[in-house]
Amino acid sequence: MTNNRTIDQINEKIDNGEANIYTAEEFKKIIKKGDAPSFDEVDVVTCGTCGVMSGTAAILNFIISEPGRFIRAREVYLNGVPAYAGPCPNEWLGSVDVILHGTSHSIYDESYGGGFLLKEILEGKEIDVRVESADNKTIENTITIEDITRAQIIGSRMAFKNYTAFTNPNNEAVSSIFAATPLEGNLRGLTFSGCGDLNPLQNDIPHNVIKEGCKVLINGAQGYVLGDGTRSSPEKPNLMLSADLTKMDSYYIGGFKTGQGGEVYDTVAIPIPVLNEEIYNNLLITDDMIDLPVADIKGRHLPLDNTNYQKMWAENDLRPRYNGNKCENCSSCTVEEICPTNAFKKGSLNLAYCFGCGMCANFCRNNAFDMNTGSVDLKINGCDVNIPIICRQSDRLRANKLSLKLKKMIQNKEFKL
Template sequence: MNIRNIEEINQKIQRGEATVLTAEEVSNLVRDGEEPKAEDIDVVTAGTCGIMSGTAAVFHIPAGEPGSFKKAKKVLLNGVPGFSGPCPNEWLGSVDLIAYGTSRSIYDEDYGGGFLFKDIVKGKDIEIEVESINGEIIKSTTNINEMGMARMVGTRLAFKNYTAFLNPTEEPVASIFNAVDMEGPFKGLSFSGCGELNPLQNDPEMKTIKTGTKVLLCGSEGIVLGSGTRSAPEKPNLMIAADMVDMDPHYLGGFKTAAGPEVFNSVAAAIPILNDEILKNTFILNKDIPLPVADIRGRHKVLGFTDYASVWTNNDERPVYDPEACLNCGVCMVRERCPTGAYEGTLNEEKCFGCGMCASSCQHGAFEMKRGELKFKMDDEVIDVPIICRQSDIKRARELTGELKKRIIEGKFSISGWY
């Protein structure tokens, strides 16, 4: 039975009286032996940040003077292919297009859609190349302030269930699930997911996070369009859209992998506490969330299981860089491998994703980061594997979750009434 409704919660938000906790704050109370009561909490905020391959953006961009070309055949944004249409935009000098977060620049194999999206949100000028249906080449520049539309659409975001990966074979394997070719056998593990902070982990049956729910996508107020592609009741995910004009570039970007550039972004959701059942779903703890460990050659080949306490608890969220320990190697493996380009002789903490590749790549101890070593059962054997790459960023997830809590407390974010 509900103890309150959405209208009552929104009224408390507007009066500045709503009690809001993050999912981690709830979990910490449970860990300490307390059991929060539904009548004492109005909203729980949850969030995640990580590689979200099903991310695209819809743009309407000025490409040339009106009448300068009839229709676009091919479009490049900073060398990243866009797909023009469906609207022909005849003779307008502008183009409707879709760009994928996983598309790769034809000029720079390390630059892709995720890096492009971050540059656009930062307000940078973007190089446009259009080939018309008549073979004309039109070059120009634009930025987000000149675009008629810049909207992100995620076709499968914020998965409830993730899989960790390792290579049980002798041969290195290139995959989107690791920043570099993964060595084997059992030399390292990569994983995704923010565990007890993750939105759908706190609302596993999607009782409150559903079609029409307002969320934050990379800091912009967006909306859940419904379940995402490949979503299933036991493994749900979300389709979300939001305006890129209002996004914070801190929460999105590109991420290099062994199989090409990917995109990371961040999602935060507000869970209205309407009854005891909804609140109790947020009592989830990392130690109780299973994390399958699979062969990187196919996620259906599950080798064993661990949990999110094993990958997050008592580990560092960011590396510590000691320039005195740097030997200025001719080929710097950290510079070559850093998925977000955070190391260029110094560590750019704003770009850093906390993936751990620097610490696992530098042989001279210039980067220190406790990443954890995983023990899991495979058949009857216990396997020890070091964590070498995180594809989720708990720090950014926590920051966006806190930002959503702040907006609700300040009366700047109301709860959707689709229940």
């Protein structure tokens, strides 16, 4: 006979302080030790993912001038990043509605884009605004988050169920959104995305719990599942999510430089209430069971071989250790130039900005960064090759932290299932 329980029953246990709640990291560690809790011993598992999520957009309304100064905005730039005026014209009000794409690039520097801008807004920094109006006026001003009357993130394609690894079997380097710098040819490096067995959708196959209206955390703010995301499919699901930007934590969102300019990363955590044994059994999946296809970065959908997420994450470091004694203060610092999140500047590593991508350890000319990012054995074109992992576009540390935050919020009755 199949065991079943309801959300109300689990919420009652939470209210009484009797619920057994695990983060995905905690739960998977126990499983890997061969001592998995039984169905009756697990009520909720909080799962998380963090990575580049190109579908991120923000809808903003803010005051740029006193009323009556211009009729309506035609073009809007925030720190040089184009934001699309409308849909509301706000005629003569001195305020503007805009839609900002996380992947939009500054007209002055394509490595700076919407992701970096959203982080700076949340940090309370001053943002330069320029409005070109329909009546041919130019209005310039600065705003901070205090001037924003409404701000909502809508992610059209977020929390996708892991992804793909890429390498370059071609002779020439290839620039791509899937690598922080042009990826050198002849199989000299591998880049990948996906948080493996921490990922919410990987733990809820096929959407037994994660449905439209489900509550989630997006970058630390409570939000909701609006439904399936764009290009979602049963084989490769993703979600459309939304939450209030102003309630987000800047640590969990930001920009990520790629070979094709600035991108945006987000962090999502979703609770999985263990309502029945099917849901419980899906939670038993571990990194070694999750296939990761390896594709040609130039073809993207041309499979070369397969590996798994254990090869990507097991025993590998989540953050670098910087040894300033090895730094030669190069006139042109390679790490400062290529760091995707601008975490390394002027000989200082800002761990709050660090994404754990591994680029510093793989590209520093003086080996001033100690970080094991691993390598993977593959068979490509009939040949056995070992390829170093040089760039991660997902961050398990942030995913773990937001999963833990969600667990504590549920325990403290700040987040109700």
